[in-house]
Amino acid sequence: MASISLKLYSSSPTLKLQHHSPTFLRKQLISFPTRPKLAAERTLPLSVAREVPAELSTVNDGAITNENKKNPGLVKDPIALWQRYVEWLYQNKELGLYIDVSRIGFSDEFVQQMEKRFEKAFRAMEGLEKGAIANPDEGRMVGHYWLRDPNRAPNPFLKNQIQNTLEDICNFANDIITAKIKPPSSPEGRFTQVLCVGIGGSALGPQFVAEALAPDNPPLKIRFVDNTDPAGIDHQIAQLGPELASTLVIVTSKSGGTPETRNGLLEVQKAFREAGLDFSKQGVAITQENSLLDNTARIEGWLARFPMFDWVGGRTSEMSAVGLLPAALQGIDIREMLTGAALMDEANRSTVLKSNPAALLALSWYWATDGVGSKDMVILPYKDSLLLFSRYLQQLVMESLGKEFDLDGNRVNQGISVYGNKGSTDQHAYIQQLREGVHNFFATFIEVLRDRPPGHDWELEPGVTCGDYLFEFLQGTRSALYANNRESITVTVEEVTPRSVGALIALYERAVGIYAFLVNINAYHQPGVEAGKKAAGEVLALQKRVLAVLNEASCKQPVEPLTLEEVAERCHASEDIEMIYKIIAHMAANDRALIAEGSCGSPRSIKVFLGECNVDDLYA
Numbered sequence: 202m203a204s205i206s207l208k209l210y211s212s213s214p215t216l217k218l219q220h221h222s223p224t225f226l227r228k229q230l231i232s233f234p235t236r237p238k239l240a241a242e243r244t245l246p247l248s249v250a251r252e253v254p255a256e257l258s259t260v261n262d263g264a265i266t267n268e269n270k271k272n273p274g275l276v277k278d279p280i281a282l283w284q285r286y287v288e289w290l291y292q293n294k295e296l297g298l299y300i301d302v303s304r305i306g307f308s309d310e311f312v313q314q315m316e317k318r319f320e321k322a323f324r325a326m327e328g329l330e331k332g333a334i335a336n337p338d339e340g341r342m343v344g345h346y347w348l349r350d351p352n353r354a355p356n357p358f359l360k361n362q363i364q365n366t367l368e369d370i371c372n373f374a375n376d377i378i379t380a381k382i383k384p385p386s387s388p389e390g391r392f393t394q395v396l397c398v399g400i401g402g403s404a405l406g407p408q409f410v411a412e413a414l415a416p417d418n419p420p421l422k423i424r425f426v427d428n429t430d431p432a433g434i435d436h437q438i439a440q441l442g443p444e445l446a447s448t449l450v451i452v453t454s455k456s457g458g459t460p461e462t463r464n465g466l467l468e469v470q471k472a473f474r475e476a477g478l479d480f481s482k483q484g485v486a487i488t489q490e491n492s493l494l495d496n497t498a499r500i501e502g503w504l505a506r507f508p509m510f511d512w513v514g515g516r517t518s519e520m521s522a523v524g525l526l527p528a529a530l531q532g533i534d535i536r537e538m539l540t541g542a543a544l545m546d547e548a549n550r551s552t553v554l555k556s557n558p559a560a561l562l563a564l565s566w567y568w569a570t571d572g573v574g575s576k577d578m579v580i581l582p583y584k585d586s587l588l589l590f591s592r593y594l595q596q597l598v599m600e601s602l603g604k605e606f607d608l609d610g611n612r613v614n615q616g617i618s619v620y621g622n623k624g625s626t627d628q629h630a631y632i633q634q635l636r637e638g639v640h641n642f643f644a645t646f647i648e649v650l651r652d653r654p655p656g657h658d659w660e661l662e663p664g665v666t667c668g669d670y671l672f673e674f675l676q677g678t679r680s681a682l683y684a685n686n687r688e689s690i691t692v693t694v695e696e697v698t699p700r701s702v703g704a705l706i707a708l709y710e711r712a713v714g715i716y717a718f719l720v721n722i723n724a725y726h727q728p729g730v731e732a733g734k735k736a737a738g739e740v741l742a743l744q745k746r747v748l749a750v751l752n753e754a755s756c757k758q759p760v761e762p763l764t765l766e767e768v769a770e771r772c773h774a775s776e777d778i779e780m781i782y783k784i785i786a787h788m789a790a791n792d793r794a795l796i797a798e799g800s801c802g803s804p805r806s807i808k809v810f811l812g813e814c815n816v817d818d819l820y821a
């Protein structure tokens with residue numbers, strides 16, 4: 202195994218990636234199973250069992266599946282159903298939040314069967330909150346709960362770090378909003394826009410919260426660059442136009458080495474240069490201390506730097522600087538978000554199943570998916586502002602639960618797929634299939650009781666408001682699905698406020714944690730993502746070899762157009778000819794390679810060369 206270097210951040214050192222040939226990686230990929238394993242296939246012992254702290258290893262006595270959960274059938278009698286509703290309804294008065302799991306068909310017997318697993322999961326969550334090493338791969342604690350209750354941090358140093366960072370965020374946001382800190386060359390004399398550069402956990406939470414909570418006229422408007430798509434980045438920059446001069450750019454990356462984020466930064470910095478602006482006076486970094494990004498920001502003297510703690514995972518980082526700084530800059534009450542999350546965490550510490558909202562979700566997920574992800578989770582918020590909740594949950598749930606191995610090293614291929622947009626819009630898209638088509642999902646309705654701020658409502662027909670329709674569509678869909686044996690959970694909040702959004706985030710963070718312990722997997726690592734990142738690095742390395750070969754041929758007199766076979770042979774990568782073809786087709790589509798003969802539609806016909814010979818590169 203060799204290693205390749207990916208240059209990161211303009212003036213920074215390099216990131217080492219493990220080097221596998223693309224062929225090797227392909228072999229790895231095709232060895233993944235192509236269908237979900239059945240429960241009976243899930244306990245093959247492997248020699249890769251990892252050591253797991255005793256307090257984090259949960260019972261692993263095989264999944265409770267359809268065969269042994271003895272589903273007596275969904276309750277259909279209206280009075281019995283009402284009784285079930287009342288019996289299981291969870292209410293949190295301080296949060297104005299309710300959870301209804303009555304339309305999930307678990308039996309009392311199933312709940313009893315699950316008791317031992319829950320006891321262990323509760324103990325494991327307690328250990329985690331006390332600072333157990335919950336990510337054995339990375340030797341890390343998992344402490345996002347401390348962010349909203351610093352008194353729970355395992356030592357005074359961490360407690361101070363959390364409190365000081367929160368103070369710093371509030372002060373900085375206030376200084377920006379009140380124009381105490383000004384952009385150097387903006388005619389407005391104050392910052393008017395925030396451009397967040399980041400991806401995955403470094404973008405999804407801030408995007409969700411902005412959509413849910415930003416006021417109609419925020420002090421700073423927010424935009425995101427969350428991909429390495431050049432056209433997407435150009436679009437954001439074009440939309441900013443002259444306001445680039447009054448844009449605060451927040452670059453967020455826990456690792457400080459994510460290529461998409463690095464590319465976003467370099468593109469934005471180029472736009473600043475072209476506009477004659479000094480990026481460092483408008484740039485803010487949120488990252489781990491001493492990461493490449495942190496070092497770049499320090500050396501270049503950016504406006505501010507905020508820490509990401511190694512004990513906060515990307516997908517649970519919304520209540521850290523990652524989520525709080527962008528939210529505060531939009532005038533969102535971040536202390537209320539933290540309060541909502543703290544109250545939810547408190548409720549989730551109950552060891553009584555019915556009083557623990559996250560446990561109720563985990564129980565329902567386990568029942569609905571047989572504890573093996575056999576059904577998808579469809580998230581249906583009936584409120585436009587919660588549109589991005591499903592996207593946010595997709596990462597939280599799927600990156601946490603989608604695991605090949607359990608904590609004992611058995612191959613389990615766990616996970617629950619998550620998708621959804623919003624009701625009632627989705628009723629006119631895919632609800633038809635949910636009601637009558639393939640039965641491979643359970644739904645979660647997110648209901649918001651308050652339609653509009655007080656005093657703004659009106660009746661669009663006698664006795665009926667627009668919001669009444671939304672309410673009725675939710676209720677109608679819930680009933681229609683249930684009548685056709687489609688199970689659902691309903692999470693109700695009184696209003697979409699910083700407090701209720703904080704609570705929703707904390708609810709799902711904990712539900713994922715508990716569920717992971719129920720099915721005995723590590724929710725806090727993401728080894729699968731690393732494989733994709735490494736494979737991408739390989740393609741980039743191959744592209745550089747292709748370029749060198751083409752350059753050499755293009756510098757000859759006369760120019761020597763090459764067939765794909767010739768390029769592959771000269772790259773010593775004959776097995777990678779398909780990837781070489783794709784690289785060349787991509788370069789040709791972007792005017793960086795010229796097709797001398799043939800066409801990309803018939804790969805064998807192609808002869809290719811570079812438009813320009815770069816003599817310097819020949820001797821590089």
Ligand SMILES: O=P(O)(O)OC[C@H]1O[C@](O)(CO)[C@@H](O)[C@@H]1O
Nearest residue numbers: 401402403454455456459515730
């Ligand atoms: O914040 P970073 O380190 O740039 O990572 C971004 C995202 O990439 C991942 O590591 C993998 O997709 C996520 O877990 C994370 O949220």
